[in-house]
Amino acid sequence: MSESGRSEGQSAMTQVVVHGAGAGGAEVIGEFQSAGLRVGWNKAMLSQQAHAALHEILQRAGGAVDRLFELRHGALVLLRCRLLGDGASLQLSFDGSQRRRIG
Numbered sequence: 001m002s003e004s005g006r007s008e009g010q011s012a013m014t015q016v017v018v019h020g021a022g023a024g025g026a027e028v029i030g031e032f033q034s035a036g037l038r039v040g041w042n043k044a045m046l047s048q049q050a051h052a053a054l055h056e057i058l059q060r061a062g063g064a065v066d067r068l069f070e071l072r073h074g075a076l077v078l079l080r081c082r083l084l085g086d087g088a089s090l091q092l093s094f095d096g097s098q099r100r101r102i103g
Contacts, residue, residue, distance in 0.1 A: 014050075015072040016057050026070070030057030034073055044071075044078065046090045054083070054092075075099050 013031040020027060036050025046054060058067060071078040071094075080095035 012074060016054060016061075017070040017072060018061065018067065019070075028072075029061040029069075030054075032057070037071070037073055039073065039076065039078065042093060042095075043084075044081075044092050044094065046092065048090070051090050058083075072100070075102050 012034040014034045014037055015028045015031045017026050017028050019025070030053070032050050032053035036047035036053070038045040058064065058069065066082065069081050071081055077098050077100050078094040079097060081092050082094075083089065084091045084093055
């Protein structure tokens with residue numbers, strides 16, 4: 001699994017972000033290689049490796065793989081993401097996106 005300890009030559013990383021119930025704001029709970037994510041109109045496809053990494057990140061951070069989360073994929077933020085089906089699918093849905101300023 002690719003998490004924060006990346007070496008030179010690796011691809012960019014996609015951050016997995018959840019929002020706290022209180023005033024805690026957003027928390028980055030993990031990341032995986034961006035090369036494993038392909039974004040479509042309102043769904044995204046994950047490679048086997050990216051899916052396994054995302055599944056592990058979500059389980060480690062609360063155990064609920066059906067929870068809502070954001071993906072920060074470079075300047076693109078996918079909002080209100082959820083793994084499709086029982087979590088075994090290599091697809092996820094999202095309810096919107098926005099661009100963020102990097103740097």
